Amino acid sequence: MTARAEGVPPEGLPVGGAMRVMGSETEYGIHAPSAPGANATMMSARIIQAYAQLTRQRAAGGAETRWDYTDEEPLHDARGWTLERAAADPSQLTDQPPVLDAEAVALAYGRRELEADGADESGSLLMNMVLGNGARLYVDHAHPEYSSPEVTNPRDAVKWDAAGDLVALATVRKVAADQDLPPINLYKNNTDNKSVSYGSHENYLMPRSVPFGDIIKGLTPFFVTRQIMCGSGRVGLGQDSSRPGYQISQRADFFEAEVGLETTIRRPIINTRDEPHATADKYRRLHVIIGDANLSQVANYLKFGSTAMVLGLIESGQAPKLEVHEPVAALQAVSHDTELTGTLRLVDGRRVSALDIQWMYYEAAAKRAQETGVSDAVTGDGHTHDVLAKWESTLTALGSDINSAASTVEWLAKLSLLDGYRQRDGLAWGDARLGLVDLQWADIRPEKGLYYRLLARNRMQRILDDGAIAAAVTAPPSDTRAYFRGRCVTSFGKDVVGASWDSVIFDVPGFGKLQRVPTREPLKGTEKLTGALFGRHQDAGSFLSELLGLNTAPPAA
Amino acid sequence: MAGQEQQQPQAREVVEEDIPEAPPAAPEAQASEATQGVDDLLDEIDGVLESNAEEFVRAFVQKGGQ
Numbered sequence: 006m007t008a009r010a011e012g013v014p015p016e017g018l019p020v021g022g023a024m025r026v027m028g029s030e031t032e033y034g035i036h037a038p039s040a041p042g043a044n045a046t047m048m049s050a051r052i053i054q055a056y057a058q059l060t061r062q063r064a065a066g067g068a069e070t071r072w073d074y075t076d077e078e079p080l081h082d083a084r085g086w087t088l089e090r091a092a093a094d095p096s097q098l099t100d101q102p103p104v105l106d107a108e109a110v111a112l113a114y115g116r117r118e119l120e121a122d123g124a125d126e127s128g129s130l131l132m133n134m135v136l137g138n139g140a141r142l143y144v145d146h147a148h149p150e151y152s153s154p155e156v157t158n159p160r161d162a163v164k165w166d167a168a169g170d171l172v173a174l175a176t177v178r179k180v181a182a183d184q185d186l187p188p189i190n191l192y193k194n195n196t197d198n199k200s201v202s203y204g205s206h207e208n209y210l211m212p213r214s215v216p217f218g219d220i221i222k223g224l225t226p227f228f229v230t231r232q233i234m235c236g237s238g239r240v241g242l243g244q245d246s247s248r249p250g251y252q253i254s255q256r257a258d259f260f261e262a263e264v265g266l267e268t269t270i271r272r273p274i275i276n277t278r279d280e281p282h283a284t285a286d287k288y289r290r291l292h293v294i295i296g297d298a299n300l301s302q303v304a305n306y307l308k309f310g311s312t313a314m315v316l317g318l319i320e321s322g323q324a325p326k327l328e329v330h331e332p333v334a335a336l337q338a339v340s341h342d343t344e345l346t347g348t349l350r351l352v353d354g355r356r357v358s359a360l361d362i363q364w365m366y367y368e369a370a371a372k373r374a375q376e377t378g379v380s381d382a383v384t385g386d387g388h389t390h391d392v393l394a395k396w397e398s399t400l401t402a403l404g405s406d407i408n409s410a411a412s413t414v415e416w417l418a419k420l421s422l423l424d425g426y427r428q429r430d431g432l433a434w435g436d437a438r439l440g441l442v443d444l445q446w447a448d449i450r451p452e453k454g455l456y457y458r459l460l461a462r463n464r465m466q467r468i469l470d471d472g473a474i475a476a477a478v479t480a481p482p483s484d485t486r487a488y489f490r491g492r493c494v495t496s497f498g499k500d501v502v503g504a505s506w507d508s509v510i511f512d513v514p515g516f517g518k519l520q521r522v523p524t525r526e527p528l529k530g531t532e533k534l535t536g537a538l539f540g541r542h543q544d545a546g547s548f549l550s551e552l553l554g555l556n557t558a559p560p561a562a
Numbered sequence: 563m564a565g566q567e568q569q570q571p572q573a574r575e576v577v578e579e580d581i582p583e584a585p586p587a588a589p590e591a592q593a594s595e596a597t598q599g600v601d602d603l604l605d606e607i608d609g610v611l612e613s614n615a616e617e618f619v620r621a622f623v624q625k626g627g628q
Contacts, residue, residue, distance in 0.1 A: 014583055032627045032628060034622070034624055035624070036621070036622050038612070038618065038621065038626075041621045041623075045624065045625045046625075103589070145628065146625065146626065146627050146628070147624070147625030147626070148625075148627045149626065190620075196624075197622050197623055197624035198619075198622075199623060199624075200625075201624045201625065201626050201627075202626070202627065203624060203627025203628060204627055204628035206628065229595065246611050254612060267626065269626055269627040269628055294628065407569065421600065422599075422600075422603070422604075422607070425600040425601070425603065426604065429601065429604055435617040436620050437616035437620075440612070440615070440616045440619040441612060441615040441618060441619050442607075444618075444619060444622055445610075445611060445612065452610070453610060455610070458603075458606060458607060458610060459603070462599075462603065464603070539596070
């Protein structure tokens with residue numbers, strides 16, 4: 006019960022509750038119904054290209070910026086070793102720019118296609134952008150991916166994640182307006198229901214001093230069961246959906262290991278990729294790959310909020326002490342138990358339900374938040390009170406009148422629609438129309454996406470109004486280094502030649518060589534620390550001069 | 563801004579469906595507020611769903627991701 010991590014980084018944020026440096030990654034399903042054989046990587050590049058065209062229109066001089074790969078270390082394992090490159094699956098080598106040059110495009114698509122569209126002046130397609138809101142938009146394997154800027158709380162995590170859906174929507178509209186291209190649909194889901202899954206990841210900053218073994222022990226039971234709150238629902242059982250039915254999670258059937266480095270094969274419940282994207286001896290970035298992509302704002306909010314609080318419990322040694330027997334099998338059993346009546350065997354012999362386990366974590370988190378004062382409605386941190394209230398009411402609903410949770414819990418919202426069709430039209434689970442409801446639930450176009458149809462009828466609760474989400478498409482969060490990155494891209498886009506989570510690179514006339522500004526402290530480079538600096542300078546040269554001239558320059562930690 | 567945003571959910575629960583209710587619902591449906599108005603909703607969604615369900619679902623083939 007010792008609070009050994011109290012007061013340790015992430016510095017600057019209140020400890021004990023739901024505040025923490027965090028962010029989301031969404032890989033979108035991509036499909037051109039009128040061109041079913043189209044190359045997915047090529048289509049994804051078109052999506053990125055479409056956004057580059059839009060941002061060029063928005064910001065004279067070009068708001069798009071290339072990604073800087075210098076600090077990517079996808080083979081570093083948090084357990085203390087580095088995988089040999091030769092032993093890695095090619096899909097793990099995410100530190101090399103995915104080059105899609107003219108030759109590759111021609112091979113995949115034919116030369117005529119290339120000439121008609123796509124390539125920029127240098128002959129290569131833009132595969133990677135840093136956006137003015139601090140996010141990254143790029144081609145990951147065969148999907149377009151939006152990685153949100155770093156935020157400090159679950160409400161902002163939902164806001165900038167939802168802003169990514171608007172970015173994706175803008176690209177879909179742009180492509181659809183081009184008479185020469187087949188329209189491309191994007192889906193915020195995690196499987197094609199034919200054996201393939203793609204991810205929606207969360208990232209949380211943690212002090213490196215926390216032993217990784219504690220993280221594994223503390224998180225595994227939570228991850229096995231949190232899907233009852235934040236699963237998105239899936240029609241079909243098994244990786245290839247060969248068995249008809251409905252389950253809670255999009256992702257559960259694709260997990261095959263308890264702990265591991267991989268994200269594309271033998272997916273583990275706890276992922277050990279150790280790329281801190283920050284000062285490495287102080288922080289680790291916990292890379293969470295087990296979550297479903299959420300459209301429901303409340304589900305997304307609870308996913309980030311509850312997980313952030315559980316990490317706090319692990320850091321302070323207060324996580325519930327329990328160990329689930331065979332967690333991978335348990336994960337799938339929970340996902341398949343849509344009545345929430347099953348129990349899981351613990352290693353100590355007890356049998357408990359998924360809901361019981363969630364209550365244990367809730368109770369521990371509520372207790373710690375109360376002890377630290379962060380959950381006070383008036384004097385607290387402004388977030389934890391609300392997270393606990395929603396967490397508690399959701400668990401209460403799941404334990405009593407399960408359907409009353411359908412306006413917040415995404416798998417129940419989707420199920421209400423599916424059950425409506427099953428009852429009205431007498432459809433069996435294997436019917437293609439139910440598969441279509443599942444797929445089209447996640448279409449990001451408001452006129453086609455079934456989630457959005459429910460939202461328009463106020464059948465889904467909101468955390469944020471539409472205006473706040475729309476503003477986050479262009480504005481970065483004010484309270485992390487994403488502010489510095491985003492403002493650099495927006496204000497000095499034509500002089501920024503690259504950026505990454507922990508750097509911004511300038512090429513400014515008169516500076517001779519490239520200037521790489523490191524941003525290794527996630528809570529520096531904020532509006533408070535750098536807003537005035539941006540306000541004082543119209544051009545990159547004078548901005549950089551002041552930034553580099555001052556030893557106290559905030560982002561250069 | 564946070565306070566203002568928080569007020570959204572409660573207000574939205576009470577919105578009325580303006581299309582008259584159709585056939586008598588099954589007992590389970592009557593028991594739950596969440597499923598009321600589903601028939602009306604399904605009528606709307608019928609018009610939104612892609613027309614060729616079987617073919618559309620079959621053609622949605624993705625390459626692997628993370």
